[in-house]
Every structure is written in C-alpha cells, then in structure tokens.
Amino acid sequence: MDDIHAPTVASGPTSGGPPPRDLSKLGMVDLMQEKERIEEELSALSSVLTSHGVRMSTSLTTFDGFPRDDIDVAQIRTTRTRIIRLRNDHKDVMSHLEKGIHNHFANLQRAQAVAPSGGNAGDTPGLQASVSGNAASDAGAAGMPFAKVNSVVPGSPADQAGLRAGDTVRSFASANWLNHERLSKVAQVVQQSEGRTVVVKVSRKEPNSTSNIELSLELVPRRDWGGRGLLGCHLVPL
Structure with missing residues (x-):
C-alpha cells in the first residue's frame, strides 16, 4: 500500500522557510x-x-x-x-x-x-x-498611498463617486497601506459592501501643479450600473 503521507507535489512548501530576521x-x-x-x-x-x-x-x-x-x-x-x-x-x-x-x-x-x-x-x-x-x-493621518486608479468607466459607481484615473488611494474603508495584502482587502471590502456607502480617501495631483489635493469620496458598490464588476474602475498596487 502506498504511503499516503509522503509528499507527491514537488512545488509544495517546505517546513523550514527562510531564517527569522531581527x-x-x-x-x-x-x-x-x-x-x-x-x-x-x-x-x-x-x-x-x-x-x-x-x-x-x-x-x-x-x-x-x-x-x-x-x-x-x-x-x-x-x-x-x-x-x-x-x-x-x-x-x-x-x-x-x-x-x-x-x-x-x-x-x-x-x-x-x-x-x-x-x-x-x-x-x-x-x-x-x-x-x-x-x-x-x-x-500619516490619511495613510500612505497603496494603490493607483488605472482607469474609470464612465457612468460607473467609481465615476459617480468622483474617482479619476491617476488618483492614488490612501484608504478604502478599512483597507489601508498596512493591511491591504496586495489589494485583496479592497476586494473583500467591496464584496461585503454592495449597496452601502464606502469612504475612499484619495490623493489627486492638481493640473499644472506639483502639489496634491486630498479628497474623501463616497462610493457605493453595486451591480446594476450596466457594466462589469461592482466598481467600474481598475486599481493597481503601488
């Protein structure tokens, strides 16, 4: 009888991992x-x-x-x-x-x-x-930017909330630069907040200026806006 406890997938992890760092x-x-x-x-x-x-x-x-x-x-x-x-x-x-x-x-x-x-x-x-x-x-109070708005679909919930391509996201409800886990936390917030208001804090570069303005936007994820997804925008991690 084969030993069912013997690892059979070569790509699996080992129990050691890298040595701990101070x-x-x-x-x-x-x-x-x-x-x-x-x-x-x-x-x-x-x-x-x-x-x-x-x-x-x-x-x-x-x-x-x-x-x-x-x-x-x-x-x-x-x-x-x-x-x-x-x-x-x-x-x-x-x-x-x-x-x-x-x-x-x-x-x-x-x-x-x-x-x-x-x-x-x-x-x-x-x-x-x-x-x-x-x-x-x-x-620091607003949080360091952790994502950038790559694109916004016209008429989408993101567009109606005021998000623009190029905005950098400092917080997305409870998701921030410390806990977003490569934006998986944002996806979780969106799925759990359908039909409810989510506060998104973004930093936006002013035209013809080197300074940024800080905005607090109210976004309502929903499916019935006529496009794909609940937001209608594409975020990329920084």
Missing part, C-alpha cells in the same frame, strides 16, 4: 519589503490549498477517522503550518511598522517644537522641518 534592526523600507515578501508567500501558499480544493479548516480525515486518499495530506499539513507561521510573522512586522510610524511622527513633532521662530522658509532649516512635519503628519 525585525527590531530593520528600517521602515526593509520592514515594508518584508511585509510584501510575507504577503506574496501567503498568496502562493493559499493557491496550493486551493489547488487541492481545501481551506485551513477543511477536514483531512474521512467520517470514520482515516486520512483522506483523494488529497495530498502531508503537503496540505505542511502548507497549513507554514501559513500559520507566516501569519504570526506578518503580525510582528505590522506591529514594528506601526511603532516605526509613531516614532517617525513623534520625532517630527519634536523637531517642530524646537524649530526657531521667524525667518523665511527658504533660509530657516527649523522652519523647513516644521512645514515638512505638518505635511507628513497630514499624510
């Missing part, structure tokens, strides 16, 4: 890269489970307690273990990112507090730091 020693850019790496691996591992027709909670035994013989039980178990570890790693990375953001803006506020008064913004470093601190604080 997140406390990573800067914000490295933390963001680590976040993206984890999310990409989670997406790949999710595809492995999907290829077997199972989820994290799907039973791997028959009704009488024997291992199922229609799936690769060993690979699925290994994949699930890796997913659990990566989810914990993702939480740790997000925690360090949040701390880094708070520390960054705290430093900006301290720099603003000690900035000398008077003088022109062009010749006073302290005042420049103050202005930059205010702008960065505003950006």
